Amino acid sequence: MSPVTTTLTCIACPIGCALRLTHEGRDIVELAGATCDRGAKYAAEELVDPRRQLSTTVAVEGARVRRLPVKATRPVPRDRVLEAVARIHRLRVRAPVRSGQVLVEDLLGEPGLAVVATRSLGRVGP
Amino acid sequence: MLGRMEGDYDVVVVGGGPAGLAAAIGARDAGAARVLVVDREDEAGGILLQCIHAGFGLHYFQEELTGPEYAERFVARALDRDIDVVCSAYVSGAGLDSDGTRRVRVMREGHGIRTARSRAMVLAMGCRERTRGAVHIPGTRPAGVLTAGLAQRFVNVMGLLPGRRVAILGSGDIGLIMARRLTLEGCEVVGVFELMPFSNGLTRNVVQCLRDFGIPLHLSTTVVEIHGRDRVEKITVAPVGADLAPDLARRWQVPCDTLLLSIGLVPENELSQALGVELDVVTQGPRVSSTLETSLPGVFACGNVLHVHDLCDYVTEEALLAGRFAGELAGGVKRPRDNIRVVPGDNVRYCVPHTLAPGREHTVYLRCQRPLRPAAIRVGDLVRRKLGFVTPAEMITFRIKPDVLDRFHGEARRIDLLGEPAGAHLAGAEP
Numbered sequence: 001m002s003p004v005t006t007t008l009t010c011i012a013c014p015i016g017c018a019l020r021l022t023h024e025g026r027d028i029v030e031l032a033g034a035t036c037d038r039g040a041k042y043a044a045e046e047l048v049d050p051r052r053q054l055s056t057t058v059a060v061e062g063a064r065v066r067r068l069p070v071k072a073t074r075p076v077p078r079d080r081v082l083e084a085v086a087r088i089h090r091l092r093v094r095a096p097v098r099s100g101q102v103l104v105e106d107l108l109g110e111p112g113l114a115v116v117a118t119r120s121l122g123r124v125g126p
Numbered sequence: 127m128l129g130r131m132e133g134d135y136d137v138v139v140v141g142g143g144p145a146g147l148a149a150a151i152g153a154r155d156a157g158a159a160r161v162l163v164v165d166r167e168d169e170a171g172g173i174l175l176q177c178i179h180a181g182f183g184l185h186y187f188q189e190e191l192t193g194p195e196y197a198e199r200f201v202a203r204a205l206d207r208d209i210d211v212v213c214s215a216y217v218s219g220a221g222l223d224s225d226g227t228r229r230v231r232v233m234r235e236g237h238g239i240r241t242a243r244s245r246a247m248v249l250a251m252g253c254r255e256r257t258r259g260a261v262h263i264p265g266t267r268p269a270g271v272l273t274a275g276l277a278q279r280f281v282n283v284m285g286l287l288p289g290r291r292v293a294i295l296g297s298g299d300i301g302l303i304m305a306r307r308l309t310l311e312g313c314e315v316v317g318v319f320e321l322m323p324f325s326n327g328l329t330r331n332v333v334q335c336l337r338d339f340g341i342p343l344h345l346s347t348t349v350v351e352i353h354g355r356d357r358v359e360k361i362t363v364a365p366v367g368a369d370l371a372p373d374l375a376r377r378w379q380v381p382c383d384t385l386l387l388s389i390g391l392v393p394e395n396e397l398s399q400a401l402g403v404e405l406d407v408v409t410q411g412p413r414v415s416s417t418l419e420t421s422l423p424g425v426f427a428c429g430n431v432l433h434v435h436d437l438c439d440y441v442t443e444e445a446l447l448a449g450r451f452a453g454e455l456a457g458g459v460k461r462p463r464d465n466i467r468v469v470p471g472d473n474v475r476y477c478v479p480h481t482l483a484p485g486r487e488h489t490v491y492l493r494c495q496r497p498l499r500p501a502a503i504r505v506g507d508l509v510r511r512k513l514g515f516v517t518p519a520e521m522i523t524f525r526i527k528p529d530v531l532d533r534f535h536g537e538a539r540r541i542d543l544l545g546e547p548a549g550a551h552l553a554g555a556e557p
Contacts, residue, residue: 009333015499015515016329052334053180055192056310057282064168066285069178069194078338085310099198118178119194 003029008046012038019043051075055118056085058103063095063121072107073114084108088115096123130210131232131242135160136456137449138230138244140217140397143172144438145429145445146250147200152449153248154207157457162210162242164217164232170204171197172252173275174438176282179303185439196438220247220401220425228424245456246424248448249398249412253391253430255300261389263295265352268359274300274388281307289384293361294318295349299327299436299519301388306335315341316382319363321348321370324497326390326519328436348372349385358383391434401425408476409433415464416482417451418444426452433478433491436521444491466531471542473498475518482539484531490524490541498545505530506539516543 003022010017017039022030026048031040045051054076057067070091076084084107091103097117104115136158139146142165150161163170174182177193184190187199204211215234222228229241255273270289278300280286292313294301297320305315318336323346325332336343344363350372351362364377393411395403403412404421411432412420419426428448429441464481468490475493482488494501497517504510509530516522522543 009329009337011330011333013329016332052338053190055178055180056307057178057285059285065283067281067283069192069282071178071180071192081338082310099195118192119175119198 006047008043010034010039010042012036012042021047023047050078052078052081054081054084056088058088058091058093060093060095060097060121062123062125063097064124065121068093068097068121069118070103070115071118073116074110074112076108076110076113080108091115093117095121097121127208128205128211129213131162131212131215131234131237131240133160134227134243135162135210135230136244137161137246137248137452138217138228138242139163139248139250139449141165141172141250141252141429141431142167142170142211142213143250143252143429144174144196144200144441145252145431145448146170146172146248147197147204148442148445149248149250149426149428149449149452150204150209150211151200151207152446153246153453153456154209154449155446156450156453158246158453160210161207161453162212162244163204164215165211165213166216168214170201170211170213176275176279177303178282179307182438185437186442193438200442217397219397226424246426246452248445248452249395249403249420249425249427249431250429250445250448251394251397251431253393253434255387256390256392258387261295261387263349263352265361266354268352268354268357270354270358270384271352272384272386274298274304274386277304277384277386278307281311287311287313288386289358289382290314291316291382292384292386293349293380293382294386294388296320296388296390297325297327297332297343297345298388298390299331301386302327302331302335304386304388305341306339309339309341313384315339316380317342317344319344319347319349321366322346324517324519326388328519350374350377352385353379358385361385391430393431393434395431398427398431403427406476406480408470409478411478414479416479416486416488417455417461418448418479419451419455424452424455433476433493435491436519440491440521440523443489447489465537467538469538469540471504471540473543474541477541482526482531485528487528488526488531490526492522492524492541492543494518494522494543497548498543499548501543501545504542504544508533513543513545515548516545517548 008019055071060068137153174193174197182196364372412427428445464483466482477492499515501513501516
């Protein structure tokens, strides 16, 4: 496999170094542009398995508000964010609900990747 | 206790967002027995309740929480300390008694108007968003032009989508986060337009909220006209020159049905002004001493009502301090007046607090005017420290040790930010 050069913006800190990395498959051959060690760690993760934190809201009935905020308990693969959101948006929740309550287990088929409520909502009305 | 308001108080806190809750906790922990938090919404927590993304609490809780989680923890901590919290209530004024206590007038839904005596007050009303009028965008006045934070409330709390095809003016963090949020909700975000040659939001938000979804960021570009009769139909945008004036010869049109504005926040100081608190023209918040006390004795200020912060954890840190000083004052602690003025110097937009006292460690918050890299901070002619990188989007926190002030002479200290101008390190239209 021949080396490929990619550019990334490091997000480990506010400087946002422009990283130029040369890699063969998953192995980084050369990294330029990082002004600290965190750049190398970020580049390695971003190259092999880029992941993002995910939070969104789902419909909730019987509460004072109409949307319940939720989050994935671990970062999800960047390229499957929209797929994960589509799955989460199918949820319909009835109050009462507690912050931390598990709403989906094994999101995207990944064991231990759960979707939990991030706020508590009491029951209102019938 | 939630909903209780009775008797006299040591400290009354105006606002139940992150600043107000932390100030109340700070006051209680400093020995104030009776603390009241007054919030105008029907639930405490402030804007955190609509900030459903993660990124809160890394400094304070050493873990990354979403806004609602951060709010819930603080409300629980306040109630655990037997702090009184009343919601759907306004502080509509306060007077000073001859013995130095204040009478705080609280207007509360279902309870009418009541007055509570209090030894100290903390102002923690937060800020609000600048609107179209603040930047004078020409064009028609159709539906579909709204601030990013309002759209955030629509989407995250009320379950309403503001539109389908969205353009965003301004690259503040709320705008960037809403670009991602609306994309996840199925809207098409056609672009973010930023007047300045650099993003006003945090770098990680530009990467995670725009680049991940291929949303273009047009730097040095602004909206010059809004079109549409009843509903936004399109906008005209144009690049701006170094003088920030749009170059209309190079304008182009962007079809969209919604324009979100993320063009800055303004501290909400109507109550402060009604009380007679002196404001700083740059921060648009109160001028405060090193104990975060305003020009009115016994009235303190913290959080976004004092100056707009970029991280909630810094609000918490500042509010805990303000609450502590308010609690101490209520307990009878008397401190000598500050005798050192802080003067913003080269490339410094503002510094808070406005004055310092020798003999104590201080935390000074400041913002620069232009990005610098590398950068250094200089205090008077005695302290000089490297900072690496500064940008207007990132508040700078600087701790000054007591021995440093003891070596100073004179009544004013100038703070400068020195360094090499940094270019737009995040390239513009490249998605």
